[in-house]
Amino acid sequence: MKSDATLQTRSGCPINLTLELLGDKWSLIVLRDIIFGNRRHFRELLNHCQEKIPSNMLANRLKRLEQAGVLSRAPDPSHKQKVLYSLTEQGIELFPLLAHASSWGLKYLPVSDELGARAQVLAAGGEPLWRDFMDELRAEHLGAKRDQRQISVRERLQQAYLDAVQ
Amino acid sequence: MKSDATLQTRSGCPINLTLELLGDKWSLIVLRDIIFGNRRHFRELLNHCQEKIPSNMLANRLKRLEQAGVLSRAPDPSHKQKVLYSLTEQGIELFPLLAHASSWGLKYLPVSDELGARAQVLAAGGEPLWRDFMDELRAEHLGAKRDQRQISVRERLQQAYLDAVQ
Numbered sequence: 001m002k003s004d005a006t007l008q009t010r011s012g013c014p015i016n017l018t019l020e021l022l023g024d025k026w027s028l029i030v031l032r033d034i035i036f037g038n039r040r041h042f043r044e045l046l047n048h049c050q051e052k053i054p055s056n057m058l059a060n061r062l063k064r065l066e067q068a069g070v071l072s073r074a075p076d077p078s079h080k081q082k083v084l085y086s087l088t089e090q091g092i093e094l095f096p097l098l099a100h101a102s103s104w105g106l107k108y109l110p111v112s113d114e115l116g117a118r119a120q121v122l123a124a125g126g127e128p129l130w131r132d133f134m135d136e137l138r139a140e141h142l143g144a145k146r147d148q149r150q151i152s153v154r155e156r157l158q159q160a161y162l163d164a165v166q
Numbered sequence: 167m168k169s170d171a172t173l174q175t176r177s178g179c180p181i182n183l184t185l186e187l188l189g190d191k192w193s194l195i196v197l198r199d200i201i202f203g204n205r206r207h208f209r210e211l212l213n214h215c216q217e218k219i220p221s222n223m224l225a226n227r228l229k230r231l232e233q234a235g236v237l238s239r240a241p242d243p244s245h246k247q248k249v250l251y252s253l254t255e256q257g258i259e260l261f262p263l264l265a266h267a268s269s270w271g272l273k274y275l276p277v278s279d280e281l282g283a284r285a286q287v288l289a290a291g292g293e294p295l296w297r298d299f300m301d302e303l304r305a306e307h308l309g310a311k312r313d314q315r316q317i318s319v320r321e322r323l324q325q326a327y328l329d330a331v332q
Contacts, residue, residue, distance in 0.1 A: 014268045014277045014285045015198050015285075016216070016271075050182070098181060101263060108235065108256050111180045111183060112178025
């Protein structure tokens with residue numbers, strides 16, 4: 001994006017530019033579901049969104065995130081008719097922002113037990129856990145190699161959620 | 167906010183709840199100007215906003231942030247007719263979110279040299295610098311005592327900005 005000076009922006013402040021891209025009620029919800037829910041197809045993102053994102057909104061946000069370089073899209077290798085969405089490195093580097101939003105919300109807002117269970121693991125693990133999870137995302141989305149750990153962060157988050165809904 | 171179950175929310179997910187409060191184009195701009203610009207009065211926030219926030223929008227966002235417990239308001243001790251806005255501890259703990267948005271924007275979006283200068287200092291200093299700055303904010307907004315350092319983070323950020331606009 002650095003060289004794209006054709007966008008109309010309110011100012012060249014980095015916080016403002018980030019908000020112009022992501023400062024709405026849905027963009028980070030879509031990224032959350034891709035990152036934590038590992039949802040990579042349009043239908044999954046539409047049908048499993050807790051907040052019931054409207055179909056046209058989801059299509060719009062996926063397109064904007066792709067244009068901004070946060071997501072990439074390609075035919076799914078295992079199902080050619082389907083489009084597979086992947087995080088780019090730029091998208092993966094938004095993870096700390098989501099993790100901070102999660103930890104702050106957990107501490108100060110009326111979070112439900114079920115949907116707060118993963119947030120507790122994230123908050124307790126802090127930056128080292130976040131770095132591990134970002135490495136897992138690089139393996140899943142960019143095909144990067146990663147150290148095989150005994151149990152992945154994704155599995156730990158999923159287990160915390162399952163424990164909470166039981 | 168923890169006990170306030172009367173709000174209509176889309177879900178109890180901590181990321182969603184944080185977005186429902188802060189996921190718009192202006193809330194974090196107002197917080198940015200309070201935090202980095204040290205603007206504590208309505209007129210300062212209105213007149214010096216780079217993005218030219220409309221007056222009714224500023225009033226609305228200040229009220230929402232106060233109701234959410236992110237800001238507090240009180241008569242200015244040095245000028246009783248004026249209202250002074252202060253960050254609460256809950257507001258100060260949003261700082262890492264802004265710092266990440268700043269660093270990410272600096273890396274990936276078409277940031278201007280002038281408005282990116284402070285972001286470079288923030289990104290280079292990382293978490294230790296952020297913690298120091300949060301301590302300064304606690305001193306400025308909550309009256310907390312702090313270690314007197316040779317030069318404050320606020321001064322360093324300001325100097326970087328002045329160097330860039332020269």
